[in-house]
Amino acid sequence: MRDxxxxxxxxxxxxxxxGARGxxxxxGGKASRRRGDELERAILDxxxxxxxxxxxxxxxxxxxxxxxxxxxxxLYRRWPNRAALVIAALGRNAPDYQAPPDTGxxxxxxxxxxxxxxxxxxxxxTDAVHGFLLDLLRDPDLRTRFRGGLTAEGPVSTLSTxxxxxxxxxxxxxxxxxxxxxxxxLDLLRDAFLTGGAVPPDHVVDEILDEVVLPLLxxxxxx
Amino acid sequence: MRDxxxxxxxxxxxxxxxGARGxxxxxGGKASRRRGDELERAILDxxxxxxxxxxxxxxxxxxxxxxxxxxxxxLYRRWPNRAALVIAALGRNAPDYQAPPDTGxxxxxxxxxxxxxxxxxxxxxTDAVHGFLLDLLRDPDLRTRFRGGLTAEGPVSTLSTxxxxxxxxxxxxxxxxxxxxxxxxLDLLRDAFLTGGAVPPDHVVDEILDEVVLPLLxxxxxx
DNA sequence: CCAATAAGATACGGCGCGTTTCTTGCTTCC
DNA sequence: GGAAGCAAGAAACGCGCCGTATCTTATTGG
Numbered sequence: 001m002r003d004x005x006x007x008x009x010x011x012x013x014x015x016x017x018x019g020a021r022g023x024x025x026x027x028g029g030k031a032s033r034r035r036g037d038e039l040e041r042a043i044l045d046x047x048x049x050x051x052x053x054x055x056x057x058x059x060x061x062x063x064x065x066x067x068x069x070x071x072x073x074x075l076y077r078r079w080p081n082r083a084a085l086v087i088a089a090l091g092r093n094a095p096d097y098q099a100p101p102d103t104g105x106x107x108x109x110x111x112x113x114x115x116x117x118x119x120x121x122x123x124x125x126t127d128a129v130h131g132f133l134l135d136l137l138r139d140p141d142l143r144t145r146f147r148g149g150l151t152a153e154g155p156v157s158t159l160s161t162x163x164x165x166x167x168x169x170x171x172x173x174x175x176x177x178x179x180x181x182x183x184x185x186l187d188l189l190r191d192a193f194l195t196g197g198a199v200p201p202d203h204v205v206d207e208i209l210d211e212v213v214l215p216l217l218x219x220x221x222x223x
Numbered sequence: 224m225r226d227x228x229x230x231x232x233x234x235x236x237x238x239x240x241x242g243a244r245g246x247x248x249x250x251g252g253k254a255s256r257r258r259g260d261e262l263e264r265a266i267l268d269x270x271x272x273x274x275x276x277x278x279x280x281x282x283x284x285x286x287x288x289x290x291x292x293x294x295x296x297x298l299y300r301r302w303p304n305r306a307a308l309v310i311a312a313l314g315r316n317a318p319d320y321q322a323p324p325d326t327g328x329x330x331x332x333x334x335x336x337x338x339x340x341x342x343x344x345x346x347x348x349t350d351a352v353h354g355f356l357l358d359l360l361r362d363p364d365l366r367t368r369f370r371g372g373l374t375a376e377g378p379v380s381t382l383s384t385x386x387x388x389x390x391x392x393x394x395x396x397x398x399x400x401x402x403x404x405x406x407x408x409l410d411l412l413r414d415a416f417l418t419g420g421a422v423p424p425d426h427v428v429d430e431i432l433d434e435v436v437l438p439l440l441x442x443x444x445x446x
Numbered sequence: 447c448c449a450a451t452a453a454g455a456t457a458c459g460g461c462g463c464g465t466t467t468c469t470t471g472c473t474t475c476c
Numbered sequence: 477g478g479a480a481g482c483a484a485g486a487a488a489c490g491c492g493c494c495g496t497a498t499c500t501t502a503t504t505g506g
Binding site (some may be wrong): 032035062 | 461462463464465466470471472473
């Protein structure tokens with residue numbers, strides 16, 4: 001067993017000991033070995049950056065590992081596959097469901113909330129999020145979790161709150177508030193995003209509200 | 224340039240001349256070489272069968288070639304990629320948009336039409352169609368062609384026809400017939416299919432009609 | 447009967463996933 | 477403060493599948 005060249009039957013895995021991570025340049029990177037949370041944060045940052053650069057479809061595990069200056073086994077020790085990794089990265093950025101808007105009028109409440117929802121991932125290229133959602137819909141488990149809203153279970157309950165408040169104000173017809181109707185704006189926006197390939201422009205929100213949701217609820221804003 | 228044996232530097236590809244397609248059993252397969260339309264039909268049949276057996280996600284070009292008893296180059300001479308091949312196969316089964324139903328009442332017209340739409344691919348496993356649609360939505364070109372309806376551009380115009388007839392009968396409020404509203408049932412069904420992973424059950428059609436579309440159109444069937 | 451054409455068989459390069467193997471640095475616990 | 481243990485990091489591998497290239501051979505049409 002010489003240490004010169006591997007002789008194992010599998011075809012030696014004699015790693016270069018020195019390692020070449022980062023710069024060996026002067027004044028420079030200490031390049032100490034990261035662990036735990038620090039490492040995890042670096043990885044998820046790398047995922048986000050890869051999403052921004054290449055979109056989801058072309059995000060590769062090798063690419064993420066390289067950008068995070070780590071290696072694939074480190075990724076697979078934490079997440080079982082690509083989708084889980086990206087979910088973790090996206091989840092970091094949209095955890096907080098802020099207090100729902102309360103303008104005193106249903107239309108402006110809904111418009112504000114839906115617009116906020118649409119612009120949540122504006123700093124990622126469209127096709128990154130789009131491709132990711134298409135992949136997510138393949139998994140039965142993730143699909144179920146996704147049905148309630150664009151990212152978490154929050155949106156549906158927010159919509160419900162907004163509409164119920166309007167009903168209490170006498171603004172709309174409470175008999176129309178079925179589950180189907182409550183999720184209607186979400187369903188339509190989701191469909192627009194999936195089949196359109198891009199975050200729908202704001203006027204689509206107006207259209208959905210003025211031509212579908214509000215008339216249906218008997219709101220006074222349209223004829 | 225001899226015609227005996229290739230001498231290329233890439234390393235010989237000396238195929239076994241006999242070939243072994245089908246059985247060499249007695250009384251058996253003539254196994255004559257197919258061409259043109261006959262071959263194409265056999266391939267598309269094989270695609271359909273592979274879809275039925277494995278679903279879209281696991282349909283491979285090698286698998287199709289093997290089942291059709293042909294080879295991959297034959298496939299790639301006709302279709303540029305997997306998606307195009309599957310589109311061709313699916314297209315064969317849903318080309319004819321029959322005359323739209325005309326029962327004299329909007330609700331039953333719509334219900335009949337939408338149900339027919341949903342059951343068009345009943346002989347394929349759900350996830351075959353579902354996975355295919357998700358893949359189709361990745362392609363910007365196909366996506367655009369798909370927006371109009373589940374398979375072709377037909378559904379939208381059919382819906383438009385049905386609703387316009389109802390308006391002419393005085394059954395609904397013609398002012399509500401915007402493009403958004405016309406495609407509404409289609410959008411909602413599509414969303415239900417994509418996010419649900421399965422062809423929605425018939426009562427979803429009822430729900431969409433009774434809680435959303437008909438009330439919106441001012442149809443008399445609901446309160 | 448011969449030339450053109452496309453079918454059919456096979457192999458190849460490439461890519462990306464997820465895994466395995468191995469070395470080495472950091473941490474922790476006695 | 478030193479040794480044991482754990483996980484980071486590096487590299488390669490096997491696999492599956494895509495899409496292509498190469499070559500032989502059956503069929504068809506002139």
